[in-house]
Amino acid sequence: MDEAGASCSSVQPLVAVARELLLAALEDLSQEQLKRFRHKLRDASEDGRSIPWGRLERADAVDLVEQLTQFYGPEPALDVARKTLKRADVRDVAARLKEQRLQRLGSSSSAALSVSEYEKKYRAHVLRQHARVKERNARSVRITERFTKLLLAPAEAAPGAAEAAPGPGAAPGRARRSDTHTFNRLFRRDDEGQRPLTVVLQGPAGIGKTMAAKKILYDWAAGKLYQGQVDFAFFLPCRELLERPGGRSLADLVLEQCPDRGAPVRQMLARPQRLLFILDGADEVPPDAAPCADPLEAAGGARVLAGLLGRALLPGARLLVTARAALPEALPGRPRAPCRAADVCGFSVRDRKKYFFKFFRDEAQARRAYRLVKEQETLFELCFVPFVCWIVCTVLRQQLARGGDPPRAARTASAVYLLFVASELGAAGAAGADAPRARAELRRLCRLARDGVLQRRARFSEGDLERLELRRSRVQAPFLVKKELLGVLETEVTYQFVDRSFQEFLAALSFLLEDAGAETLLRADARRCGHLALTTRFLFGLLNAERTRDVERHFCCAVPERVKQDALRWVREQGRRGAAPEGEVEGGEDREDGEDEEEDCFQLQLLYCLYETQDDAFVRQALSGLPELVLERVRFSRMDLEVLSYCVRCCPAGQALRLRACRLVAAQEKEKKSLMKRLQGSRASTKHLPVSLLRPLCEAMADPQCGLQSLTLAHCKLPDVVCQDLSEALRAAPSLTELNLLQNRLSQAGMRMLSEGLAWPKCQVQTLRVQLLDLQGAFQYLVGLLRHSSALTTLDLSGCQLTGPMVTYLCSVLRHPGCILQTLSLASVELSGQSQQELQALKTEKPDLVIVHPALDSHLEPPTECVSAL
Numbered sequence: 001m002d003e004a005g006a007s008c009s010s011v012q013p014l015v016a017v018a019r020e021l022l023l024a025a026l027e028d029l030s031q032e033q034l035k036r037f038r039h040k041l042r043d044a045s046e047d048g049r050s051i052p053w054g055r056l057e058r059a060d061a062v063d064l065v066e067q068l069t070q071f072y073g074p075e076p077a078l079d080v081a082r083k084t085l086k087r088a089d090v091r092d093v094a095a096r097l098k099e100q101r102l103q104r105l106g107s108s109s110s111a112a113l114s115v116s117e118y119e120k121k122y123r124a125h126v127l128r129q130h131a132r133v134k135e136r137n138a139r140s141v142r143i144t145e146r147f148t149k150l151l152l153a154p155a156e157a158a159p160g161a162a163e164a165a166p167g168p169g170a171a172p173g174r175a176r177r178s179d180t181h182t183f184n185r186l187f188r189r190d191d192e193g194q195r196p197l198t199v200v201l202q203g204p205a206g207i208g209k210t211m212a213a214k215k216i217l218y219d220w221a222a223g224k225l226y227q228g229q230v231d232f233a234f235f236l237p238c239r240e241l242l243e244r245p246g247g248r249s250l251a252d253l254v255l256e257q258c259p260d261r262g263a264p265v266r267q268m269l270a271r272p273q274r275l276l277f278i279l280d281g282a283d284e285v286p287p288d289a290a291p292c293a294d295p296l297e298a299a300g301g302a303r304v305l306a307g308l309l310g311r312a313l314l315p316g317a318r319l320l321v322t323a324r325a326a327l328p329e330a331l332p333g334r335p336r337a338p339c340r341a342a343d344v345c346g347f348s349v350r351d352r353k354k355y356f357f358k359f360f361r362d363e364a365q366a367r368r369a370y371r372l373v374k375e376q377e378t379l380f381e382l383c384f385v386p387f388v389c390w391i392v393c394t395v396l397r398q399q400l401a402r403g404g405d406p407p408r409a410a411r412t413a414s415a416v417y418l419l420f421v422a423s424e425l426g427a428a429g430a431a432g433a434d435a436p437r438a439r440a441e442l443r444r445l446c447r448l449a450r451d452g453v454l455q456r457r458a459r460f461s462e463g464d465l466e467r468l469e470l471r472r473s474r475v476q477a478p479f480l481v482k483k484e485l486l487g488v489l490e491t492e493v494t495y496q497f498v499d500r501s502f503q504e505f506l507a508a509l510s511f512l513l514e515d516a517g518a519e520t521l522l523r524a525d526a527r528r529c530g531h532l533a534l535t536t537r538f539l540f541g542l543l544n545a546e547r548t549r550d551v552e553r554h555f556c557c558a559v560p561e562r563v564k565q566d567a568l569r570w571v572r573e574q575g576r577r578g579a580a581p582e583g584e585v586e587g588g589e590d591r592e593d594g595e596d597e598e599e600d601c602f603q604l605q606l607l608y609c610l611y612e613t614q615d616d617a618f619v620r621q622a623l624s625g626l627p628e629l630v631l632e633r634v635r636f637s638r639m640d641l642e643v644l645s646y647c648v649r650c651c652p653a654g655q656a657l658r659l660r661a662c663r664l665v666a667a668q669e670k671e672k673k674s675l676m677k678r679l680q681g682s683r684a685s686t687k688h689l690p691v692s693l694l695r696p697l698c699e700a701m702a703d704p705q706c707g708l709q710s711l712t713l714a715h716c717k718l719p720d721v722v723c724q725d726l727s728e729a730l731r732a733a734p735s736l737t738e739l740n741l742l743q744n745r746l747s748q749a750g751m752r753m754l755s756e757g758l759a760w761p762k763c764q765v766q767t768l769r770v771q772l773l774d775l776q777g778a779f780q781y782l783v784g785l786l787r788h789s790s791a792l793t794t795l796d797l798s799g800c801q802l803t804g805p806m807v808t809y810l811c812s813v814l815r816h817p818g819c820i821l822q823t824l825s826l827a828s829v830e831l832s833g834q835s836q837q838e839l840q841a842l843k844t845e846k847p848d849l850v851i852v853h854p855a856l857d858s859h860l861e862p863p864t865e866c867v868s869a870l
Helices: 003-008 011-027 031-043 061-072 074-087 091-105 108-130 180-185 209-221 238-243 250-256 265-270 301-309 349-359 363-374 377-382 386-401 413-427 435-455 462-467 500-513 517-523 530-542 545-555 561-578 593-613 616-623 638-649 675-684 695-701 720-732 748-758 779-787 804-814 833-845
Strands: 132-134 140-142 151-154 198-202 232-237 275-280 318-323 339-344 480-486 491-497 628-632 655-660 708-714 738-742 767-771 794-796 823-825 850-852
Touching (some): 011 074, 031 061, 031 074, 074 091, 108 232, 108 265, 180 209, 209 275, 232 238, 238 301, 250 265, 275 301, 301 318, 349 386, 377 386, 377 413, 386 413, 413 500, 413 530, 462 491, 491 500, 500 545, 561 593, 593 628, 638 695, 779 804, 804 833, 833 850
Parallel strands (some): 232 275, 275 318, 708 738, 767 794, 794 823, 823 850
């Protein structure tokens, strides 16, 4: 048995001994004393936690023993029981319990002191180990100097729910900078007093999740985080653990992170509520992995990680999880409640500048580099992603050092990554006599990346590099990071790419360079192979004409035109596969929830692929195979809306867009108050208005080349700022002839703004469908526009609640000479007898007006266009 097993082997005997001692003590009590013990135990508290009264009220001695050991752990249970016995005035039993514990287990105080002393030793070890981080170019820097604060925004608990306020005085959904105060709030109690045991930091590749997780570990060791709550914190890199051969127990993994083999692992694991496990990259864990339930079982990495995520292992421990997944529910094991998620939103504008000045040690050089990038608006916007920011800074430093030109404008991540490859090729001497060798080495490096992506491998052995003749090559240092792991007999040396996303980019480059290589990627079932999503996106980015010319120039090869045609055909095939069957109702009741979320996410991924091409003609061709774009339950980021807006601007004639239960309001950065504002208090506070995310989409809809014909907004919150942007778009959208507003939340002012846009002389909307839970307040604006609209011919109010006065007002407007409405649909609207008579009289006066309602003339069938889309 190894030392980890030896140190932990007595966990089970300890539980048995604790139960035996507790049962002996409680069986000595009379019924009256036992009753008093239960009441005092209800108020007993260990680390702020007490057993709920519902579990104690009818418990006998055996039940109480079980509750004590399960809730507190064996040794803390003995402490709680002894103190409770004293408070229940059964001091003789409390004294016997103490004496018997000393005889059976030894001095608990010395054991506690040992753990306490080791905690100090472990914290000092973590501080030493993580004080410096290796940059992606292998330069070592202090984490406190390099870490630049990121924006963290609370993720919504459920699709369509209102944004959760991050704290007192903060506007809903506002993003906070990731300082110590924000990190401390991750595990704060919610409004119901529940403390989350799992916190998920989610965000796209390169956004800074891993660095944030390491900074949390470092700040904990420095005593800045979770004081009095967490005794030990452990960092578990999921992908690395998944690739390690052989089996290891959770106890082994804990022991590996300790400064010596004498760590009191048994005592650590006995108090899971005092432990924090940081799982970096948890979305890599296979969803079908069987969870391990024993901390001493030597299982594979997948089983141990699945056990932690699924709460089979140490259910009382805290988990901090980083993942690319959009929601905690998408993670393997589906973390159980209580769970909290936060979006990592990257750098604010202010922190981008700080990063530049930290990267360039010379202030003058930093100022010049920042100015050069700031002048290129699109490139500067992309720098909200920390890894993109690092690439841009690295390329700038190389080119400024060589006296070259700064990087030209780049609109996509693919363009930025290719800049880095080109710069490193130049640094490796590709422009001179060694050019063929450098190109050949880089091709082989791309092949290594491709094999790793297909096999879900991130770590490579020295043998892997030898096989491809990459050991000590010129491209090894800039693209690969060397890692040494202490083994039992010898040190294990492995290599991994400077960033997971960079491995995926080089894999995409390999698919482009290898003959027929792209087919391998595109033939994969994209919906089931989520790990290939970013690689596919990069492949599309490289199909941009300018990027393709760059690849051909740098690698002296020709990229076959059929790769682009294969990609175009693939998009159209995905559109046909994702199309809803004829007659399927909105919301997908026939599909499972998981399938809904998967399909919605995949549609957005398709749009990202098209956006990466920045090829208007290609995107227009591709979208012709996707006549309806459906996005449901998407919490749009600014980048998501940038992608959607670009695709809408390029959409062909007849395109439809449907947004259901989507968030259309941006999270805002929470700025620190100035000293004067803090002194003035609430009197100086101003109300933060939500920021509309819809503006770029509305601008795209108004583009002369936009062919969007139908727009549906369903179950969305539409604040006034969103309605204002949409109103402006309605005035200028050249092809929009159908607007559906279904079960949205909007104010009277919002409906007034929309009505003004619909009544605008150049508005092209001919069909308007409205379903609102409370239409009465906004009804005057909705119906009033009928007097002025020169295009609206169909109004569908199916499902609305119309009172008698509302129907009377509607009929009076429909009689107005300026009203050109031809069809009014009132299907499933309950009408009083008086209202039915008024509508029948109106039909008699205006025989060309078609009114659809079951109580009216049944021989007039509703035209096809009146049937609700949803």
